[in-house]
Amino acid sequence: MAEHDQKELLTAASVNRRGLLKCMAWAGTGVLWTVSGGVPRSLGLLGEAAAAETQTSGLTFLQISDSHVGFDKPANPNALGTFQEAIAKINAMPTSPAFIIHTGDITHLSKDKEFDDADQAMKALKQTVHVIPGEHDVADADNGKLYLDRYGKGTQGKGWYTFDAGGVHFIALINVFNFEPGFKSAGLAKLGDEQLEWLEKDLAGRSASTPIVVLAHLPLWTIYEQWGWGTEDAPRALGYLKRFGSVTVLNGHIHQIQQKVEGNVSFYTARSTAFPQPAPGSAPAPGPMKVPAEELHSVLGVRTVNYVPGKSPLAVIDTPLSA
C-alpha cells in the first residue's frame, strides 16, 4: 500500500510540476477548470470575454487563501502587499463575485497587528468574506483565542459554521485545532469528534440533491503524509457526504493547485496570495519556496467558482496574480 501511495504521489508531483510550468506559460490569463465525467480537465486559455461569460450565470464566488500577512522573508518580502494586490484584482473583476471565502492562514504568526492589517486590507472588499483559520492563525500561546475573539462570533464549537447561497449549502470546517502530534503517527490534522458529530447532524435530513461546498484549511485528502498534508479523520466526514450528488471541497495550506475526484466529491487546493511551496516530496521540507522575483506573481493567485443550478459540476477558475 505504501508503495502504491508513493507511486501516486510521484505522479501527482510530476503532474504538478508540469502544471506549474503550464501556468507560467499562461501567465497573463486565467485557467478554466471544468469537471466532466468525473475527471477535471483544463479548458485552456481564458480570455477576458470568456471569463465574463462564464461568470454571468449562476452563483459565482471567489476563494483566496494563505495570505500570511506579516510574512517578510525572501520568498516574498511583502505578503501584505500581494494580498492587497489580490484584493484590488477582485475589485476590478468585470463580474463581481457574490462573496469571498478565505481558506485560512490569514496571518503568518497569529499576531494582533497582523490580524489588524489583514482586516484593514479586506475592508476594501465590497463583499462579505467568510473565513476559516489556518494553523498559522491559531499559533498564539492561547491556542487560537485571538482568532476566535475576532472571527468566532456566531460560530459553533471552535469556529465552524454553515451558510447557504444560491441553492448551495456551504460548510466551513476547522482542522487546525486538533493536530495529532507526530510521536507515533504522521502528525496529520484532525476535525475532532465534536465537529464531526455536528457535521453529521447538519447533513441529516438534507436532500441528497443539495449541492455542497466544504471549506477547510488543510486538505481533506492526504496529499503528502510525510509533510502532514492531510486530515486523519476526513474519511468520517466524507462518509457523511457520500450520499450527496455534488460535493466540492476547497482547501488551502499547500500553496499550489492540486485536485482529485472521488465519486461525487471533487477536491481542490488553492494557490496562496503570499508565496509558493514545493511540490510534495520535491524538497526536504515544505517551507516557503523562493522563485525569481519576476515569476512570483505567476505562482500566486485567486480562484473563482461558478455554480449553475441544474448542472452538477462547479466551474473552477484559477487566476494567477500576474494576469
Next chain:
Amino acid sequence: MMAHWKITARLAACGLGIALVAAMPEGPSAGETADAASSAAVHIDNFSFTPPTLVVAPGTTVTWTNADDSPHTVREKDGNFKSAALDTDDTFTQTFTVPGEYQYFCSIHPYMTAKIVVKPGAKLSSSN
C-alpha cells in the same frame, strides 16, 4: 514508562508545575541545582528539532531558537508548556525543575517532534 509519565504529568499539573512556567529565582531546591548545567539549547532548523532528545539536570533552562524561514512552535504534548509562534531567530525558554520526560511538538508542523528528559544528576547530553 507510560504510567510513570502520567504520574509525572499529574504532579506537574498540580502545583509542582508552577516551577515549569518560568525561570523564577524562588524555584529550585538546593540539592538539585548545585552541579546542574544551568542552560542548554535546542536548534530548530530545516523543520526539525536538534537534538531530538536532550537530557538535562533539574534546574536547567532550555532555549529553543528557530533558524527556519518558516515559523514553529514548541508545545508539550500535555500542555505543560507552549510557546507562541517563533519567527526566524525568535527564541523560547523554559526551565525544567521536575524530573521526567517531556515530549513536545510543533503545533504548526505536528510531524516535528522531540523530547526533553529531566534526570537528577544528568550532565548535559543528547542523543539521536
